[in-house]
Amino acid sequence: MTTSTAGPLTRAAGLTSGQLPRFSEPIGVVIALVISAGIIALLAPFNIALWLVLTAVLYLVGIGVASTIVENRRKATDRVVRGLVTSAFVLAVAPLISTLWTVVSQGIGVLSWSFITQTGGTKFDPDTLSVVATPGALQAVVGTLIITGIAALISVPIGILTAVYLVEYAQPNNPLRRMITFLVDVMTGIPSIVAGLFAFSLFSLIVGPKAFSGFSASIALCVLMIPIVVRSTEEMLRLVPSELREASLALGVPRSTTIVKIVLRTAASGIVTGVVLAVARVVGETAPIFIAASFTDNFNANPFDGPMQTLPVMAYTAYSFPGQDIAASQAQSWGAALLLVILVVIFNLIARIVATMFAPKSR
Amino acid sequence: MADAATTTTSPSRSLIGKRRASDTVFLGLSTGSAISIMVILAGVAIFLIIQGLPAITANWSSNQDLAAIHNPLGNGWSSFWAYVAPLLWGSLWSAVIAMILGAPVAIGIALFISHYAPRRLAGLLGYIVDLLAAVPSIVFGLWGIIVIRPFLLPLSQFLNEYFGWIPLFSGQVTSTGSTMLAGGVVLAVMILPIVTSITREIFLQTPRLHEEAALALGATRWEMIRLSVLPYARSGMVSATLLGLGRALGETMAIALIISPALLFSVQLLTDGYNSQTIAANIALNFPISSGIQRSALIGTGLMLFVVSLAVNMLARYIIAATGPGAKGRKKKGKRS
Numbered sequence: 001m002t003t004s005t006a007g008p009l010t011r012a013a014g015l016t017s018g019q020l021p022r023f024s025e026p027i028g029v030v031i032a033l034v035i036s037a038g039i040i041a042l043l044a045p046f047n048i049a050l051w052l053v054l055t056a057v058l059y060l061v062g063i064g065v066a067s068t069i070v071e072n073r074r075k076a077t078d079r080v081v082r083g084l085v086t087s088a089f090v091l092a093v094a095p096l097i098s099t100l101w102t103v104v105s106q107g108i109g110v111l112s113w114s115f116i117t118q119t120g121g122t123k124f125d126p127d128t129l130s131v132v133a134t135p136g137a138l139q140a141v142v143g144t145l146i147i148t149g150i151a152a153l154i155s156v157p158i159g160i161l162t163a164v165y166l167v168e169y170a171q172p173n174n175p176l177r178r179m180i181t182f183l184v185d186v187m188t189g190i191p192s193i194v195a196g197l198f199a200f201s202l203f204s205l206i207v208g209p210k211a212f213s214g215f216s217a218s219i220a221l222c223v224l225m226i227p228i229v230v231r232s233t234e235e236m237l238r239l240v241p242s243e244l245r246e247a248s249l250a251l252g253v254p255r256s257t258t259i260v261k262i263v264l265r266t267a268a269s270g271i272v273t274g275v276v277l278a279v280a281r282v283v284g285e286t287a288p289i290f291i292a293a294s295f296t297d298n299f300n301a302n303p304f305d306g307p308m309q310t311l312p313v314m315a316y317t318a319y320s321f322p323g324q325d326i327a328a329s330q331a332q333s334w335g336a337a338l339l340l341v342i343l344v345v346i347f348n349l350i351a352r353i354v355a356t357m358f359a360p361k362s363r
Numbered sequence: 364m365a366d367a368a369t370t371t372t373s374p375s376r377s378l379i380g381k382r383r384a385s386d387t388v389f390l391g392l393s394t395g396s397a398i399s400i401m402v403i404l405a406g407v408a409i410f411l412i413i414q415g416l417p418a419i420t421a422n423w424s425s426n427q428d429l430a431a432i433h434n435p436l437g438n439g440w441s442s443f444w445a446y447v448a449p450l451l452w453g454s455l456w457s458a459v460i461a462m463i464l465g466a467p468v469a470i471g472i473a474l475f476i477s478h479y480a481p482r483r484l485a486g487l488l489g490y491i492v493d494l495l496a497a498v499p500s501i502v503f504g505l506w507g508i509i510v511i512r513p514f515l516l517p518l519s520q521f522l523n524e525y526f527g528w529i530p531l532f533s534g535q536v537t538s539t540g541s542t543m544l545a546g547g548v549v550l551a552v553m554i555l556p557i558v559t560s561i562t563r564e565i566f567l568q569t570p571r572l573h574e575e576a577a578l579a580l581g582a583t584r585w586e587m588i589r590l591s592v593l594p595y596a597r598s599g600m601v602s603a604t605l606l607g608l609g610r611a612l613g614e615t616m617a618i619a620l621i622i623s624p625a626l627l628f629s630v631q632l633l634t635d636g637y638n639s640q641t642i643a644a645n646i647a648l649n650f651p652i653s654s655g656i657q658r659s660a661l662i663g664t665g666l667m668l669f670v671v672s673l674a675v676n677m678l679a680r681y682i683i684a685a686t687g688p689g690a691k692g693r694k695k696k697g698k699r700s
Contacts, residue, residue: 078584082585159396166397183404189676191669255386
């Protein structure tokens with residue numbers, strides 16, 4: 001009796017190797033946090049980045065050594081890699097939080113209703129012989145909306161129709177289709193400043209050397225926006241079940257009606273989401289607008305005549321080429337940057353809402 | 364346009380039977396917009412060439428305007444190529460630094476989201492990384508100025524003091540922080556989302572049976588990844604990195620705002636005045652203050668940037684298409700297993 005119970009026990013002890021306790025990893029992180037906080041408090045002024053880096057190093061070394069002693073080399077490697085990969089993710093989130101925090105904390109003091117509703121800039125006051133800077137971004141808000149709006153008006157139809165051609169009409173081995181797919185890929189890689197140079201070159205051939213206009217900037221943005229719209233629309237059209245198309249065609253519905261009434265309608269929410277996200281992407285482009293529409297402090301709502309101010313360009317020029325009052329210029333810059341981020345967040349929220357509210361159930 | 368329309372519809376004619384007016388119009392419209400993409404891309408190349416060619420072919424040593432453009436050394440440029448070469452070097456150098464700093468982190472993040480994070484959280488975490496792509500580049504530039512520059516100062520001084528014998532860290536150490544290193548770090552942050560999203564997608568396509576087989580043989584999670592996921596995704600990781608490189612090449616504002624540049628060949632990372640200028644930042648800084656033939660020279664450099672980033676992107680796409688896992692039917696394969 002005694003031997004039969006002792007047998008499996010000793011065998012089990014031989015088969016299972018040592019193992020770290022269950023929650024050793026989170027506990028290890030906490031211990032590393034505390035120890036590194038202690039080291040930094042003793043040796044150097046507190047610095048959150050240094051703290052996190054030291055924690056990561058301490059944790060990785062500690063878990064590696066502990067696991068090698070208690071478990072084995074293979075498990076130790078596994079745990080160290082897990083720690084490394086997790087810290088890579090933390091490393092990516094840190095700049096995101098830091099960026100948003102910086103923009104909000106720097107810009108929130110500037111932002112007010114009058115900042116949005118009045119034209120800003122510096123004006124020479126002839127009575128006092130001084131230069132007065134008024135905070136305001138109305139000209140940039142209007143310019144951004146006009147330029148992005150025109151760009152969207154041009155590139156959305158072209159993008160959606162191209163996607164329809166690629167998915168609905170062209171056969172998979174059609175050379176034109178393969179060519180277009182390839183070119184769309186290439187187009188996503190065009191540097192944004194090159195798009196701006198293209199628009200400037202085009203318009204300076206047509207209008208002459210003073211070719212800056214909002215419309216020219218819209219053309220530059222189109223070059224960047226069309227491939228994004230094509231890609232997202234294509235993806236959405238491919239999700240539409242082919243049974244729907246076949247059923248419609250079998251009823252004798254013409255192909256164009258099938259596409260408009262069945263395919264596009266089914267994919268509508270996805271397409272709208274993609275378009276809104278594309279708008280959010282190009283609304284923050286600085287370089288092409290800077291080249292094609294230049295910059296100005298004056299209010300200009302005519303996209304076909306003269307330079308036009310936009311939010312990203314305003315953030316750039318106010319910082320890089322400040323006026324006499326440098327603090328005021330930088331405040332303008334941060335205000336514009338914060339407005340831009342808010343605009344991008346709004347577009348992203350719209351995309352999210354459209355995607356969740358109008359999603360077809362079949363997906 | 365009409366040619367293309369007839370050639371593309373001939374196979375589907377049997378489905379439609381008789382052609383209606385609305386069909387023809389719609390087909391014409393969609394084919395037309397597909398072709399317009401070719402026209403636009405050709406237009407980009409043609410107009411850049413038209414505007415850039417005068418400066419590329421001009422005699423730079425005899426032309427006062429051209430000899431004078433932003434020349435740090437005082438002696439004129441001998442030709443367009445002498446002018447564009449240091450700029451091209453700067454673009455490539457900054458992009459490579461960004462890639463070296465960014466790509467390993469990006470691949471780590473992709474691995475974390477695809478294979479380590481709890482399944483329920485994975486979507487949310489992916490969305491957070493995608494948010495990085497939504498932040499406008501100008502905001503990253505401003506953030507780089509007031510956060511990253513001072514943040515890297517102690518590190519720069521440390522590296523210069525103890526590793527100054529390495530050419531990378533040599534030279535007069537910065538006092539403002541407007542270094543190539545700071546620019547590279549910000550660029551690295553900006554290419555994180557694109558590299559992450561592509562590699563993540565490919566990691567997720569690893570056949571489940573490969574992973575389960577490795578785990579069933581007693582492999583730890585890391586051994587499973589090393590044996591089944593990484594070999595499967597190798598070409599995908601390479602091309603994602605190249606696409607990130609292409610993105611970094613064309614990035615303008617971060618570099619224009621952060622580094623204090625000079626038109627010369629330099630590998631020094633920690634100095635103020637010896638950072639190689641990039642093509643894109645050079646255009647952004649000098650375009651408003653130049654005119655005539657100088658603008659043409661800037662457009663010429665833009666053409667060079669266009670060619671280089673086109674080449675990088677095509678190479679990346681080629682690697683995906685030719686040597687990617689399962690080359691053609693990759694998606695289908697992933698779903699089936």
